[in-house]
Amino acid sequence: MVFESVVVDVLNRFLGDYVVNLDTSQLTLGIWGGAVALKNLEIKENALSQLDVPFKIKVGHIGNLNLKIPWKNLYSQPVVAVLEDIYLLIVPSSIIKYDPLKEEKQLLEAKRQELKRIEEAKQKVADQEKHRVEKQDTFTEKLITQIIKNLQVKISNIHVRFEDDITNRGNPLSFGISLQNLSMQTTDQYWVPCLHDETDKLFRKLIRLDNLFAYWNVKSQLFYLNNYDDSLDNLKRGIVDENIVPEGYDFVFRPISANAKLEMNRRSDFDFSAPKINLAVELHDIAIEFNKPQYFSAMELLESVDMMTQNLPYRKFKPNVPLHYHAREWWAYAIYGILEVNVCPRLRMWSWKHIREHRQKMKQYKELYKKKLTNKKPSDELLNSLEELEKALDVFNITIVRQQAEVEVKKAGYRIYREGTNYSEDNKGWFSWLWTWSESDTKQQQDVKPGSLEEMLTPEEKILLYEAIGYSETVVDPTLPKTFEAMKFYVHLKSMSIVLREKRQKPELLDIVVEEFSTCIVQRPGAQAIKFETRIDSFYVTGLPDSFTKPRLLSSLVDATSLFQITFETNPLDETVAQRCIIEAEPLEMIYDARTVNSIVEFFRPPKEVNLTQLTSVTLTKLEEFRDKTATGLLYVIETQRVLDLRINLKASYVIIPQDGIFSPTSNLLLLDLGHLKVTSKSRSELSDMKQGGTKLEEIMHRAYDSFDIHLTSIQLLYSRVGDNWKEARKLNVSTQHILVPLHFSVEFSKAMVFMDVRMPKFKIFGKLPLLSLRISDKKLQGILELIESIPKPTPATEVPAPVKQFQVHKSTSLGASQIPQKMLPLLEIPCVEDDSDEEFFDAPCSPLEEPDQLTKVKCYQQKKSQKLECTKNMIQYKIRFEVPEVLIQFYHLVGDCELPVVEIEVLGLGTEIELRTFDLKANAFLKEFCLKYPEYLDENKKPIYLITTLDNTMEDLLTLEYMKAEKNVPNLKSTYNNVAQLLKVNFSSLDIHLHTEALLNTMNYFNNIIPQLEEKSAPVHVVETEDKGEVIKKIASKRSKNEDLITLQILAELSCLQIFIQDQKRNISEIKIEGLDSEVIVRPLVTEINAKLRNIIVLDTDVTAVYKKV
Secondary structure (H helix, E strand, O other), X not given: OHHHHHHHHHHHHHHHHHEOOOOHHHHHHHHHHOEEEEEEEEEOOOOOHHHOOOEEEEEEEEEEEEEEOOHHHOOOOOEEEEEEEEEEEEEEHHHOOOOXXXXXXXXXXXXXXXHHHHHHHHHHHHHHOOOOOOHHHHXXXXXXXXXXXXXXXXXXXXXXXXXXXXXXXXOOEEEEEEEEEEEEEEEOOOOOEOOOOOOOOEEEEEEEEEEEEEEEEEOOOOOOOOOHHXXXXXXXXXXXXXXXXXXXXXXXXXXXXXXEXXXXXXXXXXXXXXXXXXXXXXXXXXXXXEEHHHHHHHHHHHHHHHHHHHHHHHHHXXXXXXXXXXXXXXXXXXXXXXXXXXXXXXXXXXXXXXXHHHHHHHHHHHHHHHHHHHOOOOOHHHHHHHHHHHHHOOHHHHHHHHHHHHHHHHHHOOOOOOOOOOOOOOOOOHHHHHHOOOOOOOOOOOOOOOOOHHHHOOHHHHHHHHHHHOOOOOOOOOOOOOOOOOEEEEXXXXXXXXXXXXXXXXXXXXXXXXXXXXXXXXXXXXXXXXXXXXXXXXXXXXXXXXXXXXXXXXXEOOOOOOOEEEEEEEOOOOOOOOEEEEEEEOOEEEEOOHHHHHHHHHHOOOOOOOOHHHHOOOOOOOOOOOOOOOHHHHHHHHHOOOOEEEEEEEEEEEEEEEHHHOOOOXXXXXXXXXXXXXXXXXXXXXXXXXXXXXXXXXXXHHHOXXXXXXXXEEEEEXXXXXXXXXXXXXXXXXXXXXXXXXXXXXXXXXXXXXXXXXXXXXXXXEEEOOXXXXXXXXXXXXXXXXXXXXXXXXXXOOOOOOOOOOOOOOOOOOOOOOOHHHHHHHHHOOOOOOOOOOOOOOOOOOOOOOOOHHHHHHOOHHHHHHHHHHHOOOOEEEEEEEEEEEEEEEEEEEEOOEEEEEEEEEEEEEEEEEEEEOOEEEEEEEEEEXXXXXXXXXXXXXXXXXXXXXXXXXXOXXXXXXXXXXXXXXXXXXXXXXXXXXXXXXEEEEEEEEEEHHHHHHHHHHHHHHOOOOOOOOOOOOOOOOOOHHHHHHHHHHHHHOOOOOEOEXXXXXXXXXEEEEEOOOOEEEXXXXXEEEEEEEEOOOOEEEEEEEEEEEEEEXXXXXXXXXX
């Protein structure tokens, strides 16, 4: 039957790629005999080559591999798989001595695997375009269920270890993972191991995980320095044995155990009383620890891996002698390595001789590969010739040539025979295909899909298999109920702690504890629905303990059943929305502890030798594609848009910052209440119906948004002195402890469903803050400044200049497994492969240092053109409008417990509108009224004196600002923006300033008393001249000469009226009135122009005894 061959093929492919000297013939005979026993297998040195890491295996061992397959009773008796004693010792590639023959063999093997992977990816893309038979899914599900039902697995004694003394020779590191046991057994309904009862509709599996731990050792003992057997013995001692934890390991997490309970319903196609798959995982206590030496070691390793990768091309030239007393050899290594890897390939690549040889090899390979494609069984001579050419060509060129060869074979009308694909004749059965290849026939036969198990079975084998798994070709898959839960996955974690330490035996810097964490995932295929739920019942964080207590930095305020809960569901049962997301959180108390925060900052400060900018230099960019849609197309998108029901409810948490950075009942504190956050999606049911052809485009665009209401309430800031009840004050609207009176603001956030019109913003944000009120007293402000000054700050880090890289070594296309997919991706997606041109491909350079520049030519011209046209549209990215009707800032003088008002600042009608587009930014701001009131002094009408007021101006806004900034490379800058890069318009309507002498002096005295005079420390300024000043002047002049007509900044300012009244408490002194002040500033690269115009200025002497009023 077919299963024996499937098992043989899988084991040969898996073990053959990773195991040294595997006897596949003995493996085949063992599988056909029903039992396989492989012992003491050695893993290949280059088994990690597909991971594209500069590491190799020093010691690789598989102790025992047993398979028991009852072929005669395959559908009723269990299949037993036992895998024991897997040990891996991994080291950097530079540690292993370079062997030219071995390296060449490994390089060729890696190239073949990469080519094979690319061919499989191409075949997979082609298969996805073909229609699949619906019954195949049901058949596959039942077959997998049958296999799992009869499978017994036991994996034990696994230890994988990495060692490195190259990164830091003074502190060699080792890290790894160890597992004692992983097993899967059949059980009864009470989860007791037993034989499966065939009458039970459910079968159950108990999965056990025992003693899994990970470690990271610094200044570690190195196993690889010993011989193979001693290193293997050391690895064996790293397994937990009879609950005895091995010593000498600095654990990242200590040994953990878990169990999982799996239930499967074999009759789920018509019995919906139980899920098809129900998996429940139970995890106990997980303790994760990390100390500072481990963190430093990890950071050094991250930087070292990049250096190891760059060093790979030069490895074969490295001398095997110490550095001291061998300077000549090491200098020769540096010079010869640069010449052979960097210089010579570039020179050779552009020589006519190399180009001619390269083209000949490409054409020769294409002709040979065409013969291979059209022959069912290629000759050995043909395969050897292809192998020799594959040694000289890289993966990129081979893939391009193969692509063109396939196109030419298809054009000629020949049948393509792919490697690894099974082909059978009409008059031959499965067994004849299995034992021998059929001879070529004059008639071309149809391909047999290699992955279709049903097509490879004989009728007798089909009957036996269908009867065993309960499948029938005539049975139609019924419509599943929408309430039926086919798959259910549940994980429960009792507790988990994450601890940071300065050193191994030191107390905890930070201890994060999560208790009763659970996650549940449920799938309902009848409604194409999935539901995800997660919750945390308890969560707290403690800091660095002092001599008495351990400070609690974060804790829950209420004893709720669930502290944090997330629910996400698609197609819920009520069918009101397409998606629903609910997030709820109870309030938390957060206390700032200076000792803990400073210690954590110091903990995560990287070593001086490590440059973080190099570790974070790789960035990913995505290109958005813009598509034009008509009004009818947009209407269809809106009607078919999936509706999201979003509900977020985060109750008000607060942060406490105590005096001196240490919380105690006798310390002053600053309290910031973060407020209660609610986010809800706006219902679309209130919108009017739309009809095809009867709705305007503007109305459609108005509906083409998903909108959300965001409400944040009760944000407040309090300063509490010793003895004040801040918990009660937090509940009040106004108190003497308040600095920021509780504020509430709302925001409407809208996201466009499509992005198709220049009038249609991608995101719209409209916000409103009804009142912003600040209450500041002299004592509170002084106390806050003293509190902030008293908190210990982390010591600043000394800046280390980043090393300058003179050159960058790129990976070879034939070596880098991670880069090949990105380079081959355009080749797998070419829509116009079958072109009439015979030379419609491009050659890549054979140098391992050069990237194939011709890859950019593979892209279609139409795609480039469409992107260019769409990029010229000035699309609106963001449209933001925010309004604050009233801002009130009050300054008080505290006398005992009584607050006496000193100065009040009131701003009315403050708002702004911002529009961010592709090529420019437009912003408008407005201010209606501004008042500065001094309540202590009264005028002749017994009303408080206003130092600044706009009460007389009720028609116009006090201040309006218009700002526009355009990109310098924007198309049509001269015609659209009048060649102006930045434009600022300021319009000041009318403002009255009352210079009341007593009020001004008291105000100045008040602010001078509450704000301490800080000593100005002048920091030394270091000026580093990097180039000659004359050269700089020349560069600036030449740069400016190109854009002499460009206006970099234009300012237009207009002041309608400004009145200044000078007076004291007893009399008016003078009055100054300025009218009609217009000014313009134009800044160009070479010149600045200022224009100003004043219509009128009047100075009056308002003294009653003055003879001449107009001065």
